[in-house]
Amino acid sequence: MRRTTAAALAGAVLLVVLLPRPGEGQNYTAPRTASGQPDLNGFWQALNTAHWDLEAHDAAGGPILQLGAAYAVPPGLGVVVGGPIPYKPEALAMKKKYAANALKEDGEIKCYLPGVPRMMYMPYPVQIVQSNEYILMMSEFATAQRTINMMTNTRPPADTWMGWSNGHWEGETLVIDSRGFFGSTIGALDPEGAIEVRFLDRAGNYHTDGLHVVERIRRTGPDHLSYEATIEDPNVYTRPWTISMPLYRRVEPNMQLGEFKCEEFVSDLVYGKYQKGSGQ
Amino acid sequence: MRYRLVLMAAGLVLSSLSLAAQERPAAQGASYRAPRTPDGVPDLQGFWTNLTYTPFERPRELASKPFYTEQEAVDFFNRSIAGSQDQIVHYVNGDFGATPVQTGARPNRRTSLVIDPADGRIPPLTPEAQKLQQALLAADKARGPLAQTWRDDRGTVWCVFHDRAVPAIVAPYGSNYHIVQSKDWIVMTYEWNSERRLIALDGRPHAPASFRTYAGDARGHWEGDTLVVETTNFTPKRIFLGQPGTPPAVSASPALTLVERFTRTADDTLVHTYTVTDAATWTRPWTVELPMHRIGGPMLEYACNENNQDGFAQLKNARLEEAGKLAPLEQMRRGDAKAAIAEHEEKGAATVIGVDGKDESK
Numbered sequence: 001m002r003r004t005t006a007a008a009l010a011g012a013v014l015l016v017v018l019l020p021r022p023g024e025g026q027n028y029t030a031p032r033t034a035s036g037q038p039d040l041n042g043f044w045q046a047l048n049t050a051h052w053d054l055e056a057h058d059a060a061g062g063p064i065l066q067l068g069a070a071y072a073v074p075p076g077l078g079v080v081v082g083g084p085i086p087y088k089p090e091a092l093a094m095k096k097k098y099a100a101n102a103l104k105e106d107g108e109i110k111c112y113l114p115g116v117p118r119m120m121y122m123p124y125p126v127q128i129v130q131s132n133e134y135i136l137m138m139s140e141f142a143t144a145q146r147t148i149n150m151m152t153n154t155r156p157p158a159d160t161w162m163g164w165s166n167g168h169w170e171g172e173t174l175v176i177d178s179r180g181f182f183g184s185t186i187g188a189l190d191p192e193g194a195i196e197v198r199f200l201d202r203a204g205n206y207h208t209d210g211l212h213v214v215e216r217i218r219r220t221g222p223d224h225l226s227y228e229a230t231i232e233d234p235n236v237y238t239r240p241w242t243i244s245m246p247l248y249r250r251v252e253p254n255m256q257l258g259e260f261k262c263e264e265f266v267s268d269l270v271y272g273k274y275q276k277g278s279g280q
Numbered sequence: 281m282r283y284r285l286v287l288m289a290a291g292l293v294l295s296s297l298s299l300a301a302q303e304r305p306a307a308q309g310a311s312y313r314a315p316r317t318p319d320g321v322p323d324l325q326g327f328w329t330n331l332t333y334t335p336f337e338r339p340r341e342l343a344s345k346p347f348y349t350e351q352e353a354v355d356f357f358n359r360s361i362a363g364s365q366d367q368i369v370h371y372v373n374g375d376f377g378a379t380p381v382q383t384g385a386r387p388n389r390r391t392s393l394v395i396d397p398a399d400g401r402i403p404p405l406t407p408e409a410q411k412l413q414q415a416l417l418a419a420d421k422a423r424g425p426l427a428q429t430w431r432d433d434r435g436t437v438w439c440v441f442h443d444r445a446v447p448a449i450v451a452p453y454g455s456n457y458h459i460v461q462s463k464d465w466i467v468m469t470y471e472w473n474s475e476r477r478l479i480a481l482d483g484r485p486h487a488p489a490s491f492r493t494y495a496g497d498a499r500g501h502w503e504g505d506t507l508v509v510e511t512t513n514f515t516p517k518r519i520f521l522g523q524p525g526t527p528p529a530v531s532a533s534p535a536l537t538l539v540e541r542f543t544r545t546a547d548d549t550l551v552h553t554y555t556v557t558d559a560a561t562w563t564r565p566w567t568v569e570l571p572m573h574r575i576g577g578p579m580l581e582y583a584c585n586e587n588n589q590d591g592f593a594q595l596k597n598a599r600l601e602e603a604g605k606l607a608p609l610e611q612m613r614r615g616d617a618k619a620a621i622a623e624h625e626e627k628g629a630a631t632v633i634g635v636d637g638k639d640e641s642k
Binding site for chain 2: 033034035041107110111112113127129130131132133134136138142143145147149157158160161162182185189190192193254256257258259261263264267268270271274275276277
């Protein structure tokens with residue numbers, strides 16, 4: 001008898017834990033800022049393997065034999081809605097080439113600004129600071145920063161690494177339209193620093209300067225955001241495609257961004273052959 | 281091209297500017313009430329510049345004269361503009377500000393940005409700090425004139441952190457800020473190297489002493505209409521000063537504390553004062569007052585590392601020069617700006633634009 005009660009109690013507790021809390025999910029109404037907008041302020045981070053590969057993938061060895069298991073690729077179900085990325089056939093061939101040459105081609109290795117949407121699912125926290133006119137999204141990685149224009153809707157004045165973003169609210173959802181991305185450094189730098197395309201992850205998935213991203217971000221609970229990005233680049237894909245994932249609040253007390261000024265960790269690699277001594 | 285070279289005739293336009301628009305010292309702006317954010321605190325948001333012709337330290341001959349008269353201030357300002365014409369080309373100021381006058385500098389009655397000590401000059405170093413500074417200078421000298429690694433030119437090539445960002449040392453150009461406020465944070469993004477300062481307003485303590493950063497750990501609170509920011513936890517990798525117009529670079533102790541005050545004294549003016557205290561480095565604290573003037577946005581990303589052609593050029597050329605395959609660079613030509621403008625216009629090689637960035641050649 002006592003055992004049955006305990007089991008029932010345990011079952012009930014489990015049920016409560018597993019069920020969404022009342023009001024959470026797509027029907028959740030976010031707390032408001034003082035000016036009445038859904039409050040996205042805080043520190044957010046992805047908890048998945050999109051950083052390694054947006055598509056579903058098995059575990060795999062890392063790029064440097066000596067780093068063994070520590071830098072091997074963790075497996076993941078993928079974040080691309082409805083299957084693989086719709087590459088044009090020639091672009092898929094290029095993706096495989098870039099993936100094989102990732103040590104040179106991946107901007108992350110050179111500490112280059114990661115762009116959009118890549119910044120949002122790297123394994124570094126993103127701080128959102130929200131005002132009426134601007135929403136700042138700031139990654140710990142490389143001091144990367146996005147400035148979302150909420151009061152104006154203008155064309156990019158110039159191409160940039162993080163793009164030009166205009167945002168607006170559709171009810172509970174922040175919709176951000178971003179264009180004006182650099183697609184490469186070709187012609188701009190020494191070959192040692194050059195990259196031909198912009199990687200979206202470590203697996204060689206890539207875009208060019210034809211990139212156009214539309215993101216939809218909304219609160220689905222006190223500590224969760226729903227993050228969706230529709231990615232369009234006629235140079236590379238046959239049609240727009242979408243990634244979808246939750247972002248989780250970093251709930252530890254007094255959370256703050258550190259500095260990951262990674263240029264410091266990579267410049268000896270990039271400039272190495274022109275240097276004399278280590279300088280340290 | 282985005283980085284087309286143009287010639288500027290900005291100073292001629294501004295020489296008639298009167299002191300009426302000049303910032304007032306904070307105390308005199310007491311009747312002004314700053315607009316409020318939706319959270320009810322003073323609104324410091326927007327785009328600001330602290331570019332100025334006022335020297336960081338006071339010239340010794342003005343040791344006992346902290347303020348110019350209004351006429352002297354205008355004369356000094358106009359002389360400075362004339363002096364800044366002594367160069368051939370600038371970048372278009374729609375991309376980034378090339379000289380103070382192009383991005384909204386105004387006459388300042390102060391004769392130096394350092395306002396304490398009373399002589400307007402940075403106080404002497406302690407004996408220990410002098411030794412550290414001598415070591416820095418000796419290491420610099422030992423490297424010789426040619427760059428050896430990417431670490432050698434901390435002024436413009438070094439993209440890790442721009443030392444002018446914190447505490448604010450006015451740069452020759454690009455000393456522009458974008459301020460955004462939420463309830464619990466104020467973010468100040470500095471144009472050069474896109475350095476950002478994240479200032480927590482929620483009353484939290486400073487990060488642990490072992491958590492060290494280039495920009496420091498900033499905590500802010502409101503004292504009336506003034507934002508007070510205390511910044512600590514600077515990394516020992518930081519150097520301080522060492523910019524043109526300031527005393528030579530010095531490393532500081534882990535105890536260095538920066539206390540800043542930001543007060544909006546007019547719709548278009550934010551007065552920024554800061555005090556640096558580090559008893560192990562300077563024999564007494566020192567204070568700087570920087571007027572910040574409202575400018576138009578947007579402010580684009582700097583992307584220093586991504587576009588660092590200087591880094592490659594300096595190092596490659598240094599190795600070539602060592603190998604005798606490259607002659608030392610010719611001195612850059614400087615001289616009469618008006619003659620240079622005329623010469624470039626004749627060749628169709630330049631566009632003259634006005635102070636507001638409009639292309640006046642069309």
